[in-house]
Amino acid sequence: VMITALVTWAVITGLKIDFVQGQDILNWLKIALIANLLLFSSTVAVGMITGMSALQGLLTYILLLVPSGLTLLVLHNLKMYLYGFAYDYFSVDLERLSPLLNLTYADLNVKNSDIIIYLLVSLGLYFVGRYLYRVRPIEAAGDAVTLGPLRLLLKYSVTFCTMLLVGSYFYSTQQSMAWTYAGYFLGALLGYILIEILFHKSVHIFTWQRFKGLGVYAVIALALLGLIRADFIGYETRLPQIDEVKYVYLDYSFYPLLQAKDESRTANQAPQAIYADRDNIAHILDLHREIIAKREEARSIPLIEQNIRQERICLAYQTNDGNMLFRYYLIDSSKFAEQLKPIYESLEYKTHKYEVLRINPADAKLVDIRSQEGNKRVSITDPQLIQEAIAALQNDIKMQSYEEMTDTRPPWGYIEITLPDKHTDTGAVRAESVESTMETTPKKGYYNVTVPWRKSYFGLEGWLQGKGLYNQVRLLPGQDIVHAFIEYFPQGMDDAEFRIMKADQDFEEKPGQLKVTETDKLELCLQNYQEYQKTKGAVYMV
Numbered sequence: 001v002m003i004t005a006l007v008t009w010a011v012i013t014g015l016k017i018d019f020v021q022g023q024d025i026l027n028w029l030k031i032a033l034i035a036n037l038l039l040f041s042s043t044v045a046v047g048m049i050t051g052m053s054a055l056q057g058l059l060t061y062i063l064l065l066v067p068s069g070l071t072l073l074v075l076h077n078l079k080m081y082l083y084g085f086a087y088d089y090f091s092v093d094l095e096r097l098s099p100l101l102n103l104t105y106a107d108l109n110v111k112n113s114d115i116i117i118y119l120l121v122s123l124g125l126y127f128v129g130r131y132l133y134r135v136r137p138i139e140a141a142g143d144a145v146t147l148g149p150l151r152l153l154l155k156y157s158v159t160f161c162t163m164l165l166v167g168s169y170f171y172s173t174q175q176s177m178a179w180t181y182a183g184y185f186l187g188a189l190l191g192y193i194l195i196e197i198l199f200h201k202s203v204h205i206f207t208w209q210r211f212k213g214l215g216v217y218a219v220i221a222l223a224l225l226g227l228i229r230a231d232f233i234g235y236e237t238r239l240p241q242i243d244e245v246k247y248v249y250l251d252y253s254f255y256p257l258l259q260a261k262d263e264s265r266t267a268n269q270a271p272q273a274i275y276a277d278r279d280n281i282a283h284i285l286d287l288h289r290e291i292i293a294k295r296e297e298a299r300s301i302p303l304i305e306q307n308i309r310q311e312r313i314c315l316a317y318q319t320n321d322g323n324m325l326f327r328y329y330l331i332d333s334s335k336f337a338e339q340l341k342p343i344y345e346s347l348e349y350k351t352h353k354y355e356v357l358r359i360n361p362a363d364a365k366l367v368d369i370r371s372q373e374g375n376k377r378v379s380i381t382d383p384q385l386i387q388e389a390i391a392a393l394q395n396d397i398k399m400q401s402y403e404e405m406t407d408t409r410p411p412w413g414y415i416e417i418t419l420p421d422k423h424t425d426t427g428a429v430r431a432e433s434v435e436s437t438m439e440t441t442p443k444k445g446y447y448n449v450t451v452p453w454r455k456s457y458f459g460l461e462g463w464l465q466g467k468g469l470y471n472q473v474r475l476l477p478g479q480d481i482v483h484a485f486i487e488y489f490p491q492g493m494d495d496a497e498f499r500i501m502k503a504d505q506d507f508e509e510k511p512g513q514l515k516v517t518e519t520d521k522l523e524l525c526l527q528n529y530q531e532y533q534k535t536k537g538a539v540y541m542v
Contacts, residue, residue, distance in 0.1 A: 041125040048132035068098035086326035162191030249316035287339035341402040361390035366418040396457040404456040411452035477522030
């Protein structure tokens, strides 16, 4: 390793390769040395436990991977049983728990604290291997496991891991607790049988005496699962008192919160949706309380149907004593509209959600408005008009009701605001929401904020009409659209069958459809049509 580092340094120096620095070689050398030391000490220590070379290699990798793998399995199974468990938060960066994964994906950026830990682990493994070498029986050198107590540990560890793995797989694919329990049984049985065959080097292990241990394990596992399912610690119903809460994080993802913890974060990190207003905290607690009250109903429907507007609720309470409480829920938002409404309509929520409310209109250099369909477009470059347009847009957003914010009708179009980027000289494209379909790239040193032009933005609509720009950016009945067809989509018919039905008949003479030509009715269609979504019953499509 050291010779490779020296040769590499000589090559880049002699050839004047400037994109590889001496520090890069030193970082690689540091990681390579610690990785080799850790692998060597692990292999030697494991070699004192087993007398089989193939098993020695397998157990070495298991030893180095088990911190991450076992933690991931346990977290995934807790998510299955504990309603509200914040799996997405706790499962991030689990590779750091495994030296093998951390050193592999570190990209030459292993922390000094990790290096110190790995050195101590390597030193500890050296003394463990030395001790095991002295105490292991010489006659057991050819056995799969040389020490009796470790046989039991390995047997039930393998059984436990295979049980969790197969159970998690069945739950992920079938979304059924019955299948999950079947996976637990099959996984535990498979793991136990395989380890027994390995220990005895024979497939003739099916005797009652050898399976008594599996029975004991099953009783303990069932008792543990029962305790978790019964929530004996009150995890699912735990809710802080409002006077204990300093602030609350509420968003559809934990990513901004996790990004804030990352020491290598950039200046352009996503803002955190932190709520400190006492009224909002009270509303969030009311929402959380209602989610808890309806948890049994949510459990009975593990997969929310496609035609239901589902909402991801990621919560993190910061209490006055410095503790954090994390929860995650996937809810049917229609059943929590009463609790969501005051939160959505608060200025604090809107400021977190809409980046356009966090910008200064005076900083904007361009406002570009494009229609949803067609090629109608207007670009505003006059500073005064830009400030007026953004002010009208900001006021519309502040005045939106919950019902308007959750309106699923397609927008009239999209508004793209170009601003100077104060944090980087390379620029960045920032989308206001996933509704945006605009894919323009700003000039160097600028970034774009894209906002959907919703049909409820009446202030902006009036401003555009007053400036004579409205007809230039909106599809208009009679001018851009001459007629529309309202088609009947029979219940139970899928997309492919509907397309075949349309192809087999004359489009305008087909039964079950209505042709609309009147201007006022076309405007009604434009105002109220929605993108096609599967529904439970028959629908009319415009």
